[in-house]
Amino acid sequence: MRQAAISQAGLSVQRDGRRAVLRSLPDEVPVAMVFNGTTQAVMMASPADLCDFARGFARSEGIVETVDQIETLEIVEHDAGIEARMWLADDRGAQLKARRRALLGPVGCGLCGIDSLEAALRPLPCVTASLHLDASEVAHATDALRAHQPLHDQTHAAHAAGFLQPGQGIVLAREDVGRHNALDKLIGALDARGLDPASGAVVLTSRVSVEMVQKTVMAGIPALIAVSAPTAQALRLAQDAGLTVAAFARGGGFDLYAHPERIIDGERHVV
Incomplete structure (x- = not known):
């Protein structure tokens, strides 16, 4: 099986001189999602947790509603x-x-090659879960995720998606060179572990884009916390779909843009 990180010799050129280095770099390979004998998508991804990736892709893209609708799954190199x-x-x-x-694009591309503009902004179900997250958990969520990023620690070139449960912190995380791939892997891992998606929030090391909102909502996860900014279109989708979005979650604070009723500060909801 291919490794998620490989050692690579190089030359580091700095203001104080040059030196030979040996660094761990993330690997990426084409991964084809094949359903009933036909390739649906090809993405460049980290060659790890591929069963989670496949299940999560199938769920978040609406190809299946539950993982038991996947009768067989095999990884073929x-x-x-x-x-x-x-x-x-x-x-x-x-x-x-x-x-x-058919999809063939750069690392982590979520929409390249999609058949129509209508498909890019497909209708989403409404998330109605009554999750409550303490404001302090949200503020420190991305800091907590750092402890679950061994591939990033090796390479400084990988995204992560974690699952935050109230009072328990980050209970599960997945990494990939692509942010979309990391989220798909996390969704697949939730299914594999039997964890209820409605019981927590996604935590991302990336911005909040349309496809990240779509995947989170399709998985039935009611809240999304990200270290970086959202797009305006992503927020419109999140508002319509009932998804709580907290962005710029770093340094002990965050910005809250959609459905604040799930965030509480002490005994009071943040509004």
Whole structure:
């Protein structure tokens, strides 16, 4: 199996001189998502936790509603890349034909090659979970996620997505060179562990884009916390879908943009 990080010799050029270095760098390979014998998407991804990636991609893209609709899953390596081969229950296979898309893009690309503009902003279900998060947990969520990023510590070139449960901190995390891939892996890992997506919040080391909102909502997760900024379109989608969004969560504070009723400060909701 390919490794998520490899050692690479190089030359470090600094103001005080040059020196030979040996660094751990993140690897990336083409990963094809194959459903019922047909490739739906090809993405450059870290070659780790690929079963989680496949399940999470299938869930967050709406290809399946529950992981038991994936009847078989196998990871097949080739010289040119890796296939995640999935066979779906009959009813999901029929619906899949209506959503056929081909995707080949840069690292972590979530929308390249999508069939239509309408598909890019597909209608989302409404998240109604009554999750309550303490404001101090939200403010320190991205700091807490740092303890769950071994690939980043090795390479300084990987994103992470974590799952924060009230009173328990980050209970699960996944990493990848692509932010979309890290979130898909996390969603797949939640399913594999039997953790209720409605019981916590996604924590991201990235900005909040349209596709990150879409994936979070499709997984049934009611809150999203990110270290960086949201886009305006992402916030419009989040507001309509009932998703709580906290951004710029760093340095002991955060900005709250959508559905603040899930964030509490002591006994009071933050509004």
